[in-house]
Amino acid sequence: MITPSFSIVQDSKWLIFIIRAPYAKIADTEIEYGDDIFMFSAPPYYLRSRTASTVSGEFTVRVPKKNVGENFPGLDMISELLNPQKKISAQMLVEECFRIADDDEEDNSNDYFVEQNVVDIQAGCSENATDNYGYGFAWKRKGILGQLSQEIGDLVELKDPENCTIAERSVFIKLLTEQGIHLSADEQHAVALSLVDIVFAFAYDSRINDWETSCETGWNIAKLSPTLSFLCRWKSAKEAVIAVMRRSLCYPLYRNWDLSMMALNDSKFIISKGLGRTALLHILSKMHGILIGSGEFRYLFNDLFITDYCLWIQSVDESVLKTLQTEIAAVTKSDLELDLEELELEGQMARLKVEATPQLDSDDEPDD
Structure with a gap:
């Protein structure tokens, strides 16, 4: 903690502490006093606020005197006030001790009297x-x-x-x-494969939001990408595509096969040699900013993945991205193992059944 600059004045009834704390957070300010001890605590964070007029950034605290009219000497001696001399005691200089005090007791006994030094931050340096x-x-x-x-x-x-x-x-x-980031050939390939589902998650969210961001963008990216949500490591690009496609048809609000295929095609285009490194760096940088403000500790994904991906993508060999592009193959509905074809067939049969049912007017009576 920083010892703030302060001064003390007095009148017949009050001691007035003027404490300069321009970076204090008002909500965390605590003031205590009793007997001959005065304590002021306000973590020195900068707080910017608008007021009707200018403020001085100082706290003025009035502490009532126990004896009205008593004069306190030496209030201008800041060093003495910060580190008061120990009271004279008639206690023996050497004492036989029969027990060893706990470390916690020793550490906490003099917390109030830790040595302080007033530092003038505004003072010039040599x-x-x-x-x-x-x-x-x-x-x-x-x-x-x-x-x-x-x-x-x-x-x-x-x-x-x-x-x-x-x-x-x-x-x-x-x-x-x-x-830099030094990886083996196998590690380079594994890192590139994880990039597939991360880019897909970004492309999917961009599709449903018309290439803008929304309050759900951070959730969509973190939830759709198995690399982020399940910390997966892939053996092939198809494995990564299947996993992220499955999640796109299960978790988000809009679950549609054609929409997921559009996001997959967007991912292929982004990773393509025509755009490649520049486009990926732009997307990763944008994703980094999204996760910072997304809430629910999603900023940790930046420390775990995105920041290093931003560094890696700038130095990775172009052949790694080219290989990744060729490995991203098309997937079929049966590859996802979600019984999509059977569900679609059941839906078509139910629709045909409804269409085949004659519409009855209110005057018609059904045949027995």
Whole structure:
């Protein structure tokens, strides 16, 4: 946690704490005080809001004095207030202990008095420090990311930006780029096969939404793709096609054989040599954004699959995609093993039976 900049003033009845916390989240703010202890907690996240006029980003807290009229000395001594001296005690300097305190008790006993230091984030840095370690516009900032490291999480991928020189960052990013994704021939083929059902799921959703996205797009992609929903690994392209076609006829709102065949043809066209790598990268990038905002933890599919697919598709050999295109074969209704032909035959017979039944008027009486 960051110790915010603050000051204290007083009148005859109140102590007034002025705490600068421009990034605090109001809903998580907690204030406690009692005896000679005052505690303020507000995780330092940036909160943007609109108000009728400008705000200062400061909390003003009034704490009533126990003795009205009493004067508190040394309120301008911030260091003393943050780390008060221990009270003088007549307790023996050396004591015989008959039990060992639990680690938890030792850890929690002094939580309120952990050492604090006020850090002025707005303060300027020396030219030498920013020249070697700076970041931000014109590399003139330093000390900000280090203080917010626990709160911002993975906003910046560089693990220790405060102690990593500008020259070292260029070396690290070059090494990261050179690492790439190294797969064996069998792994390359398996990864390409999984791309079939992922692209099909995207093509199906695009078909039913006129190539736009909807609130159900994330669900459709995750549900239709066996690679995402069942973490499958395929041995052949036909196996992948059959699995995703079966799911397209069972799970979504629109279940139609012709619609699924259109999505399959779209998938073949996308993977074709004419479009290939560029089209696939565009689709994967769009899918990445969809899964981020889809909810229900679907953003994890980006970490598991989509992000690496975006990197892989840029470096994969063109022959892998060409082989994949030739392997995607047409499927028949019998291949899906859903008894589709029998169900269609029963439906046709039921329709013929209805058509053969004479229509009776209200005045007609059925023959006995």
